[in-house]
Amino acid sequence: MKTSIGPVLWFWNKEQLESFYQQAMQSDADIIYLGETVCSKRRSLKTSEWIELAAKIAETGKQVVLSSMVLLEAESELKTLKTLCNNGQFMVEANDMGAIHLLAEQKIAFVGGAALNIYNTATLKFLVDLGMTRWAPPVEMSGDQLKAVLDSAKAQGFRDQFEVELFGYGHLPLAYSARCFSARAKNLPKDDCQFICGQWPEGLAVNSREDQKVFVINGIQTMSGARQDLRYLKQQAIDAGVDIFRFSPHPENFINAVSAFANGEVPTAENDHCSGYWFNKPGMEPAV
Amino acid sequence: MELVCPAGSLPALKAAVDEGADAVYIGFKDDTNARHFAGLNLAGPKLKQAVDYVKKHDRRIFVAINTYASEGRLDHWKSAVDKAADLGVDALILADVATLEYAAKKHPNLSRHLSVQGSATNKEALNLYHQHFGIKRAILPRVLSIAQVKHLCQASPVELEVFGFGSLCIMAEGRCHLSSYMTGESPNCNGCCSPASHVRWQETEQGLECRLNDVLIDRYKDGENAGYPTLCKGRFEVDGNIFHALEEPTSLNTMDLLPELRDAGVCAIKLEGRQRSPAYAKQVTGVWRHALDRLGNHSTLQIEPQWTEVLDKVSEGSQTTIGPYHRSWQ
Numbered sequence: 001m002k003t004s005i006g007p008v009l010w011f012w013n014k015e016q017l018e019s020f021y022q023q024a025m026q027s028d029a030d031i032i033y034l035g036e037t038v039c040s041k042r043r044s045l046k047t048s049e050w051i052e053l054a055a056k057i058a059e060t061g062k063q064v065v066l067s068s069m070v071l072l073e074a075e076s077e078l079k080t081l082k083t084l085c086n087n088g089q090f091m092v093e094a095n096d097m098g099a100i101h102l103l104a105e106q107k108i109a110f111v112g113g114a115a116l117n118i119y120n121t122a123t124l125k126f127l128v129d130l131g132m133t134r135w136a137p138p139v140e141m142s143g144d145q146l147k148a149v150l151d152s153a154k155a156q157g158f159r160d161q162f163e164v165e166l167f168g169y170g171h172l173p174l175a176y177s178a179r180c181f182s183a184r185a186k187n188l189p190k191d192d193c194q195f196i197c198g199q200w201p202e203g204l205a206v207n208s209r210e211d212q213k214v215f216v217i218n219g220i221q222t223m224s225g226a227r228q229d230l231r232y233l234k235q236q237a238i239d240a241g242v243d244i245f246r247f248s249p250h251p252e253n254f255i256n257a258v259s260a261f262a263n264g265e266v267p268t269a270e271n272d273h274c275s276g277y278w279f280n281k282p283g284m285e286p287a288v
Numbered sequence: 289m290e291l292v293c294p295a296g297s298l299p300a301l302k303a304a305v306d307e308g309a310d311a312v313y314i315g316f317k318d319d320t321n322a323r324h325f326a327g328l329n330l331a332g333p334k335l336k337q338a339v340d341y342v343k344k345h346d347r348r349i350f351v352a353i354n355t356y357a358s359e360g361r362l363d364h365w366k367s368a369v370d371k372a373a374d375l376g377v378d379a380l381i382l383a384d385v386a387t388l389e390y391a392a393k394k395h396p397n398l399s400r401h402l403s404v405q406g407s408a409t410n411k412e413a414l415n416l417y418h419q420h421f422g423i424k425r426a427i428l429p430r431v432l433s434i435a436q437v438k439h440l441c442q443a444s445p446v447e448l449e450v451f452g453f454g455s456l457c458i459m460a461e462g463r464c465h466l467s468s469y470m471t472g473e474s475p476n477c478n479g480c481c482s483p484a485s486h487v488r489w490q491e492t493e494q495g496l497e498c499r500l501n502d503v504l505i506d507r508y509k510d511g512e513n514a515g516y517p518t519l520c521k522g523r524f525e526v527d528g529n530i531f532h533a534l535e536e537p538t539s540l541n542t543m544d545l546l547p548e549l550r551d552a553g554v555c556a557i558k559l560e561g562r563q564r565s566p567a568y569a570k571q572v573t574g575v576w577r578h579a580l581d582r583l584g585n586h587s588t589l590q591i592e593p594q595w596t597e598v599l600d601k602v603s604e605g606s607q608t609t610i611g612p613y614h615r616s617w618q
Contacts (some may be wrong), residue, residue, distance in 0.1 A: 071460055072410040073436050081412075098412030101419075115463055117407070117476060119356040122386035126420075140468045140476070148359040175464040175520075178431035178612035181534060185526045206533050207525040208504040214524065215466070222459070222520075222534070224469055276472070282501060283469035 001238055003262040004031035004165060006248040007067040007093075009173060010218060011198040014044045016251075021053060023255045025060045028262035031244065032057055035067040035084065037095060037113075039180070039219045040077045041193065047083050054090050067093040070115045071176045071220065093136075104130040114139050114167055115176075121152040124162075134163040136246065139172045142280035143233070143240050150241035163243040169231060169257070170248025171203065171216055172224035172283060181217040201251045214284075229273035229287050234266050236278075289550055289557050291580055292350070292449065293573045296328040296562035301338050303570035308577030311348035313381060314338060315562065320368040322354045322383075322405050323562045324479030339375050348378040354403035355479045356384045366390050373398050381427070382406070383462060388421040401449070402426040405476070407462035411443040418445040425449055427558060429460045431612050434545060438552040447555035453572055454560020455604060456540040458520055466519055471501045482518045489514075498522075515604055541599055541608035543579055546589050564602070571598050 005024055024032055035050050036042050054064040066084050069077055085092055085102045094100045095113035103110045111134040118124050137146055153159040180190040182197035182204055203216030203223055213225035247258045269287030276285030293309035295301035304312050315321030317331040330338055342349040351372040357365040365387045372380055373395045382388045383405035391400055402408055402417050404427040417423045427449045441448055468474035471486040486501045496508045498517040505522035508514045515537040524533045559572050575595045583589045
């Protein structure tokens with residue numbers, strides 16, 4: 001099983017990102033995703049700088065993928081998307097049907113991100129025919145559902161045309177809105193957000209009035225309060241047909257965790273993590 | 289602009305037609321429907337009665353088959369498409385690629401509308417659905433500003449329908465897993481958000497508490513209006529403050545924007561609320577019929593105070609907003 005580092009979903013500044021990717025290059029991850037997927041106002045790096053960074057990482061022998069935005073609303077966002085899609089060198093992770101349309105029209109192979117709604121083999125086949133060579137299933141898909149889709153793809157003779165990448169570790173991206181919840185929490189309008197989301201390098205906790213950490217807000221994105229941790233289910237994931245295990249970045253002690261997993265260490269589940277989705281239960285249920 | 293009204297039951301459908309809906313939309317009583325709530329929707333002989341009633345009044349009827357087919361059960365979604373086609377409805381409202389593909393192939397002459405659950409917010413996504421599945425119309429998620437709606441109308445290969453009134457889904461539809469994270473029920477697959485089966489109310493010393501799968505969503509003081517516990521409209525603690533961290537319980541009302549939406553080229557206004565009563569269908573349809581009739585080709589729309597009064601009364605928390613259409617809301 002290969003190991004990947006997903007795109008940084010938080011708003012980190014340029015120095016933080018550069019330092020992170022410096023370490024990521026030294027890590028034992030096989031694949032590194034880059035780029036801004038959450039909010040187009042965040043420009044720690046310009047599109048051209050992301051592509052330059054990709055080239056630098058690629059020199060280390062790792063595979064690099066450029067991730068596209070999930071929620072595409074403005075014409076300027078489509079323009080950035082086109083620049084990414086036409087980079088001519090690196091694969092693109094498409095997180096919206098618009099990105100897929102642009103890539104498929106040019107017959108460029110792509111990664112289908114977890115924000116796409118692929119829940120059955122017929123949909124999977126449609127996208128594989130359009131050029132999807134790697135699939136990150138929706139985060140809410142259980143291990144059994146995933147296995148059923150992949151078994152069916154095998155029976156239909158196209159399972160060898162794509163890889164499967166599981167969102168294995170990190171805060172789960174759960175929802176996207178027009179509204180910026182980080183700005184709202186500080187009574188700022190979205191148009192004058194002052195990049196407030198950058199204050200929280202691992203998101204802003206949304207707790208119940210009983211102090212239960214329910215969600216984490218990250219700009220327009222709502223994420224799981226707990227980090228999902230499926231590391232201890234590695235063998236089950238392999239048995240279901242997963243080829244790549246994705247770690248979604250967080251600020252502390254991340255790279256070591258990636259390298260340990262890539263080197264075969266399988267830690268026991270920690271108490272404050274969740275893994276419910278894998279077992280077809282509420283996603284927030286603790287790791288067992 | 290076409291007025292598209294919700295019908296979660298036969299009485300609601302009749303009320304909407306009687307009050308002047310140009311089209312009504314319904315869903316089947318199962319998980320092919322993104323409004324799959326207990327006690328709602330149509331099945332059996334009522335379906336034919338619904339279609340007959342709409343046809344008799346020379347209106348149109350659409351069927352929402354707008355959840356995502358789970359693996360191994362695609363035949364269930366295909367049957368729903370066939371059933372709607374057999375009923376002789378005017379259009380299907382679809383989200384899942386597999387279901388769109390089947391409908392386009394099996395019933396090429398039956399109009400396909402891309403459901404809001406399809407989450408198409410830009411022209412390239414619309415191009416994909418148009419090119420591959422020949423969609424005729426798309427319903428826009430409630431995440432675009434009025435300027436973005438105008439722009440998209442110019443660039444879109446298909447006609448566009450927007451939400452005019454009703455409960456405000458604040459997340460891009462089709463891209464929200466909050467409910468499944470908390471309850472295991474997925475809006476995308478099971479057609480249920482914050483399902484009633486997981487709701488628990490409890491009177492405590494601190495006030496009336498509402499829980500969704502044991503998570504405290506809200507706590508109300510005496511006399512405070514307690515709404516349905518949709519999890520994104522709960523009150524939570526963020527950075528030391530307790531407030532509606534994601535959204536207040538409020539409804540969308542875009543009547544003020546009608547002239548702009550018409551000028552932009554929006555083809556239809558959708559009213560939300562298949563989960564609401566026949567009285568709701570009657571009231572909101574009536575008000576919006578009057579508004580659209582008065583609007584006609586005029587450059588402005590004079591909104592009657594009694595229209596606003598009616599809409600406020602049926603709104604969540606008696607409040608309305610133009611929501612994402614207004615940049616400052618975002």
